[in-house]
Amino acid sequence: xxxxxxxxxRRETIARALWRVAEQRGVAHLTMRxxxxxxxxxxxxxxxxxASRAAMLSFAVEFASEQTARRVEQGxxxxxxxxxxxxxxxxxxxxxxxxxxxxxxxxxMTAAYLLEALHDEAVHEQARRGLLHGRALIExxxxxxxxxxxxxxxxxxxxxxxLLLALTGLTPLIELDVIKPPDALTVIDLHLDRLFARKDxxx
Amino acid sequence: xxxxxxxxxRRETIARALWRVAEQRGVAHLTMRxxxxxxxxxxxxxxxxxASRAAMLSFAVEFASEQTARRVEQGxxxxxxxxxxxxxxxxxxxxxxxxxxxxxxxxxMTAAYLLEALHDEAVHEQARRGLLHGRALIExxxxxxxxxxxxxxxxxxxxxxxLLLALTGLTPLIELDVIKPPDALTVIDLHLDRLFARKDxxx
Numbered sequence: 157x158x159x160x161x162x163x164x165x166r167r168e169t170i171a172r173a174l175w176r177v178a179e180q181r182g183v184a185h186l187t188m189r190x191x192x193x194x195x196x197x198x199x200x201x202x203x204x205x206x207a208s209r210a211a212m213l214s215f216a217v218e219f220a221s222e223q224t225a226r227r228v229e230q231g232x233x234x235x236x237x238x239x240x241x242x243x244x245x246x247x248x249x250x251x252x253x254x255x256x257x258x259x260x261x262x263x264x265m266t267a268a269y270l271l272e273a274l275h276d277e278a279v280h281e282q283a284r285r286g287l288l289h290g291r292a293l294i295e296x297x298x299x300x301x302x303x304x305x306x307x308x309x310x311x312x313x314x315x316x317x318x319l320l321l322a323l324t325g326l327t328p329l330i331e332l333d334v335i336k337p338p339d340a341l342t343v344i345d346l347h348l349d350r351l352f353a354r355k356d357x358x359x
Numbered sequence: 360x361x362x363x364x365x366x367x368x369r370r371e372t373i374a375r376a377l378w379r380v381a382e383q384r385g386v387a388h389l390t391m392r393x394x395x396x397x398x399x400x401x402x403x404x405x406x407x408x409x410a411s412r413a414a415m416l417s418f419a420v421e422f423a424s425e426q427t428a429r430r431v432e433q434g435x436x437x438x439x440x441x442x443x444x445x446x447x448x449x450x451x452x453x454x455x456x457x458x459x460x461x462x463x464x465x466x467x468m469t470a471a472y473l474l475e476a477l478h479d480e481a482v483h484e485q486a487r488r489g490l491l492h493g494r495a496l497i498e499x500x501x502x503x504x505x506x507x508x509x510x511x512x513x514x515x516x517x518x519x520x521x522l523l524l525a526l527t528g529l530t531p532l533i534e535l536d537v538i539k540p541p542d543a544l545t546v547i548d549l550h551l552d553r554l555f556a557r558k559d560x561x562x
Contacts, residue, residue: 181478182478182479183387183474267470267474268474270534271386271474273535274382275383275384283531283535284535287537288537291537312549315542318546319546319549322546323525323528324531325524325528325530328473328490329524329525331477332476332486332487334494339521342518343525346519346522347522
């Protein structure tokens with residue numbers, strides 16, 4: 157195996173250890189020393205892969221986004237060749253919510269990072285780029301759905317995109333057991349039904 | 360002034376100092392020592408009012424909820440004697456978002472607390488009770504609006520309530536300058552327009 161691959165693999169292992177610390181003990185515990193311990197390596201070895209806590213966090217959150225995108229892609233493959241845009245949006249939204257163990261890890265990592273972004277300019281910039289990227293993807297889906305006649309042409313794609321992104325606000329309700337995962341899906345389906353309701357086909 | 364009032368006043372001053380630390384430096388800095396320093400009192404004085412960090416945090420977040428409820432009440436007074444339920448819901452939702460300095464302080468305090476709830480059972484219980492309480496208030500508003508004919512009777516009040524609460528998911532978009540406060544209001548108005556659209560009056 158080429159050395160480059162090992163390096164990447166080791167960084168991903170460290171990122172997953174960091175997620176576990178963030179998920180189980182909270183962001184206050186995300187020091188290089190604690191993450192090294194969780195990953196089962198020495199602090200020196202960790203520092204070989206990440207020069208600073210900021211670099212380590214930055215990689216861990218990028219990796220969380222990648223893993224979320226990957227789960228969405230895998231879901232898309234199951235949807236077949238020409239998936240309905242409603243199904244694509246539903247899949248994207250549900251993978252952003254802590255509805256199963258993998259999504260919970262990335263969701264908590266993201267929440268911790270967003271909070272850190274309020275007090276750290278570099279994190280703010282990275283988190284902002286991440287949000288803008290995700291928002292652009294959803295906006296493109298909405299625009300295509302409008303162009304293909306699935307969504308009424310009088311809907312404003314930008315406002316609809318922000319309303320879709322807002323649904324990640326179900327996260328605390330799920331995390332604190334106020335609602336169960338099926339309730340979250342009911343809420344998302346209700347919203348998508350309204351978004352995709354064509355006036356010419358009745359309300 | 361009775362001694363009880365002084366005590367409450369001093370606790371509120373400490374809570375506001377805690378909010379400032381949480382807002383400006385992040386939840387990782389919320390130690391008794393740092394909060395005492397921010398409040399301009401000694402650690403001993405702080406410990407006279409709060410026996411532990413947990414007790415101090417618990418009070419600060421209760422106080423944040425109370426202040427949010429108070430801003431909503433003040434807004435309701437401006438809406439006059441019999442406000443439209445759409446205006447009441449709009450006011451409630453907007454005061455939960457970081458759209459102005461006061462709401463930003465309570466919103467950040469709440470976000471930090473929700474994250475802490477994932478790793479602390481006592482915090483989990485308090486945060487859960489708070490969410491259930493807020494949800495019950497909104498559900499009651501929705502049920503009244505249905506009973507009074509403002510919202511279609513075939514809407515499910517519980518699902519609509521969770522969808523309204525989900526709109527707090529606009530918070531990261533606002534905090535990271537992805538959208539501006541007026542954009543957030545556009546999103547909320549779009550959603551409320553749909554919720555209050557009566558089928559018999561056209562879509």
